[in-house]
Amino acid sequence: MRPFAYAAPASVPEALDALVAAGPDARFLAGGTTLYDLMKLGVEAPPAVVDVHRLPELAVVDTAGPDELVFGAGARMADVAEDPVLLRDYPMLAESLAKAASQQLRTMATVGGNLLQRTRCSYFRGGAPFACNKREPGSGCSALEGIDRAHAVLGTSDSCIATYAGDWAVALIALDAVVDVLGPDGARTVALADLHHEPGSHPERETTLAAGELILRIRVPTTRTARGSTYHKIRDRESYAFALASAATAVALDADGVVTDARIALGGVATRPWRAAAAERTLVGAPLTVDTARRAGEAALAGARPGRHNGFKIELAVRTVTDALRIAGERAVQ
Amino acid sequence: MATPVRTDETARTTAPSPPFSTTVHVGFRVNDEDVELDLDPRESLLDVLRERLELTGTKKGCDHGHCGACTVHVDGRRVVSCLTPAVQAQGTAVTTIEGVAGPGGELHPVQQAFVDHDALQCGYCTPGQVMSGIACIDEGHAGDDAQAREYLSGNLCRCGAYPGIVAAVRAVADRSEG
Numbered sequence: 001m002r003p004f005a006y007a008a009p010a011s012v013p014e015a016l017d018a019l020v021a022a023g024p025d026a027r028f029l030a031g032g033t034t035l036y037d038l039m040k041l042g043v044e045a046p047p048a049v050v051d052v053h054r055l056p057e058l059a060v061v062d063t064a065g066p067d068e069l070v071f072g073a074g075a076r077m078a079d080v081a082e083d084p085v086l087l088r089d090y091p092m093l094a095e096s097l098a099k100a101a102s103q104q105l106r107t108m109a110t111v112g113g114n115l116l117q118r119t120r121c122s123y124f125r126g127g128a129p130f131a132c133n134k135r136e137p138g139s140g141c142s143a144l145e146g147i148d149r150a151h152a153v154l155g156t157s158d159s160c161i162a163t164y165a166g167d168w169a170v171a172l173i174a175l176d177a178v179v180d181v182l183g184p185d186g187a188r189t190v191a192l193a194d195l196h197h198e199p200g201s202h203p204e205r206e207t208t209l210a211a212g213e214l215i216l217r218i219r220v221p222t223t224r225t226a227r228g229s230t231y232h233k234i235r236d237r238e239s240y241a242f243a244l245a246s247a248a249t250a251v252a253l254d255a256d257g258v259v260t261d262a263r264i265a266l267g268g269v270a271t272r273p274w275r276a277a278a279a280e281r282t283l284v285g286a287p288l289t290v291d292t293a294r295r296a297g298e299a300a301l302a303g304a305r306p307g308r309h310n311g312f313k314i315e316l317a318v319r320t321v322t323d324a325l326r327i328a329g330e331r332a333v334q
Numbered sequence: 335m336a337t338p339v340r341t342d343e344t345a346r347t348t349a350p351s352p353p354f355s356t357t358v359h360v361g362f363r364v365n366d367e368d369v370e371l372d373l374d375p376r377e378s379l380l381d382v383l384r385e386r387l388e389l390t391g392t393k394k395g396c397d398h399g400h401c402g403a404c405t406v407h408v409d410g411r412r413v414v415s416c417l418t419p420a421v422q423a424q425g426t427a428v429t430t431i432e433g434v435a436g437p438g439g440e441l442h443p444v445q446q447a448f449v450d451h452d453a454l455q456c457g458y459c460t461p462g463q464v465m466s467g468i469a470c471i472d473e474g475h476a477g478d479d480a481q482a483r484e485y486l487s488g489n490l491c492r493c494g495a496y497p498g499i500v501a502a503v504r505a506v507a508d509r510s511e512g
Contacts, residue, residue, distance in 0.1 A: 005354035006375035006421055018353055033417050037398055039376075048354055049375065053422060078411075102488020103475070104405055104414045104466070239487035 001039050008051040012182065015052050016214060020184050022048035024211045029053065030074060030113035033105050038118065041125055043135060058112070058216065069093075069220040073112025073179075077168070078103060080111050091331065092229035092248045093220070096171035099233045102240045112215040115169050115179070115195065119206050119271060121151060121162040133159045134203040149309040150242065153317075155271035156305060160203030163242070163268060164196065170267035171231050171248040173275050177220045183213030192218075196272035225252040225261045228332025232324035233267070234316060243268030245317035247300075247324035251288060253332045259283045259292075264300055264325075269317045276300035279321070288329045290322065297321030362423040364389070365433030373420050380404045380415035382423075383430060391431035391461045395490075402489035405462040405469075406430050412469035414488070431461035434468065443506045444468050451505065453498035459491045467503040476507035 005022070009015040019026050026048040029035055038044035052058060058074030063085035071080060080086065081097035100106065100114070123130040123142040131140035143151055143161050151161040169192060177192040190208065197205050209215075229250035235241040246267035252260045262283040266274040279300035286292045297318035304314045350356060361370045364387060371386060380397070383389045383406070392415060395403030399417040406415045407429040434442040444467045447453070454460045466489045470476045475485035482500050491499065 001376045003356060004375060005350035005356050006358055007353040007355070008421070008424070009353055014353070021351070022354065029419070032419055032422065033399060036378075036417055036419055040398065048350065051419075051422065102399075102402065102414075103470070103473070103485050104402060104412050104488045105399060105417075107411050108413050108417065239484050 002042065002045040002047075004039075004046055005048040006051065007048070008054075010055075012052075012055055012057050012214065012216070015050050015055065016182060016184070016212065019050045019212050019214075022050065026050060028214055031076075031105075031109035033101070033109045034113070034117040038125070041127060043125060043127060052214065053110070058110075060217070065222070067222055069222065071111050071218040071220075073215040073217055074110050075112075076107055077101070077109050077111055077114060078106035081106065088227075089224075090175075090220075090226040090229065092171045092174065092226060092231045092250055092328075093168075095231035095233075096167040096248060099231060099239075100167045111168060111218060112179075114166060115172075115192075115215065115218070116207060116209075117166055119162050119164045119196075119199075119203075124162060134162065134199070134206075137202070137204050144307070147309060148307040150244075151307055151310050152271045153269050153304040153306055153310055153313050154266070154274055154301070155198040156307075157199045157201065157203070157271075159201050160199035160271065161307060162199070162203070162271065164270060164272045164274075165242050165268075166273065167231060167233060167243065167246060167267055169196070169273040170246060170265045172218065172220065173273040174248045174250060174263040174265035175220050175223065175226060177218055179218050180216045181209060181213045182216055183210055185210070187216075192273065193275060199271050223250075223261075224333060225250045225263060228252060228328045228330075229263070230324050230327040230331070232320055232327060234320050245269050245313055245320040247297075247317070247321045249321065249324040249328040251283070251325065251328045251332050253288060253329065257287050259286055259288050262296070262325075264296060264321060266300060266317060266321070269301075269304070269313050276321075278302070283325075288325065288332075290326070293322045293325035293329075294318065296325060358421045360421055360424045362425060363427040365429060366427075371420075375419060375421050377420045378416050379406070379408075379413075379418040379420045379423055379428070382420040383415060383428075389430050389432050393458055393461055395459065395462075400490070401459070401462075402466060403459050403462040405465040405489065407465060407469060410469075410472070412466055429465075431465060434464070442468065443509070444471070444502065447502035447506050448499070451498045451502040452495070453502040454491075454495050455493035459489060459493075463489050463491065463499055467499070467506070470503060471507045471510060476503050479504060482507070 130142040250263040395401035
């Protein structure tokens with residue numbers, strides 16, 4: 001690991017000042033489960049790190065309010081996963097956290113840091129001799145000619161096909177979440193839908209955050225639709241693995257079982273958290289059946305582009321959406 | 335405002351400006367004893383435990399958070415010590431496998447259950463399994479076999495002693511409930 005300078009300021013303003021002072025390549029450190037890991041591999045090599053993992057201002061969680069759920073960026077995934085309001089009224093959020101990583105990693109990792117885990121593949125992590133436009137812009141992409149079974153089929157480019165591996169952001173994007181950020185130019189609010197880039201020709205740019213901006217909190221507008229929801233995650237092994245395909249789904253039904261509101265987002269198959277708005281529209285006004293659910297799944301994958309070994313993900317994701325809608329429908333309040 | 339920390343190689347070898355430092359004085363408790371150390375911020379808690387404090391019960395498996403062999407408790411909660419920068423232990427209480435036995439040296443109930451249920455073969459993953467199992471029970475995540483398996487999935491066992499591990503953790507969980 002490359003040497004780095006370390007600071008653990010006592011407040012958010014001091015942390016922001018420290019990061020600016022340390023220059024554009026400095027990084028915030030929270031749970032460390034991505035950044036410190038990639039630093040061990042030499043893939044990340046910040047000259048300075050500002051530790052924010054125990055700032056009290058970032059730890060506040062409030063799920064009792066009438067208008068929105070508030071998650072301080074520094075809250076731990078394991079704690080938020082067991083929030084009683086989430087378990088009862090937002091199962092898709094609780095499940096997306098509980099099905100991520102292992103309990104050890106969930107105890108360490110923060111809900112803000114989790115949004116910013118690198119979009120990555122084994123060629124990115126592997127370093128030399130593999131080419132990676134994300135790790136070294138302009139160097140090429142070993143995955144395009146290599147083993148791409150785990151890679152994305154939606155939102156890919158000729159530069160990068162790495163999958164966004166997170167679960168929590170997939171559930172959040174389906175519920176119109178926003179993040180409050182603070183940086184050298186002040187405070188602003190970013191819709192989660194606008195937080196991540198598709199790779200395009202610049203896969204090294206993963207988020208729309210400016211240098212020195214820190215996520216303070218995540219806010220989710222309250223909705224009864226989320227009572228009928230799930231985060232359905234299909235993996236090579238039953239637990240502690242990345243999604244091959246996942247679907248965050250929520251539905252509200254009227255007394256006749258007709259869908260009045262639908263939310264669908266995909267994980268494991270796209271280069272960023274992927275909201276499937278067109279798929280949602282196919283459901284609203286229709287009864288929720290296996291056929292209408294399947295049609296929504298097909299709409300969600302309509303633009304998918306298979307690679308060499310990941311073509312199976314398209315049908316898998318269609319079925320994952322179909323199944324997830326069935327589970328959400330069974331939980332929905334009529 | 336502090337002077338910028340430069341990104342070139344000189345900056346990496348010269349002393350950075352406050353609040354940054356490349357040697358960090360850290361104090362924390364390990365198995366009920368106070369520890370004070372000057373740390374390079376690169377050092378993992380795992381390496382500090384094994385190489386500086388000579389607590390070699392905690393094992394290094396993958397060193398990337400995949401296998402769970404290095405599981406310890408920080409303030410009573412399980413973490414993988416390989417992905418915990420040791421500087422983040424500042425002010426915490428760390429418990430390792432060396433710290434779980436009773437005052438007279440008697441095995442922790444989870445350790446005894448591992449013996450009773452034949453929950454190991456080579457033993458390399460066992461300290462991590464035991465630390466994870468203790469926390470799993472404390473968290474209330476060992477209520478049935480399926481839940482125990484799910485919440486122990488961060489600990490791999492190459493010998494495949496999983497049935498014994500689940501049986502051991504479940505046996506202690508059932509006793510603590512009763």
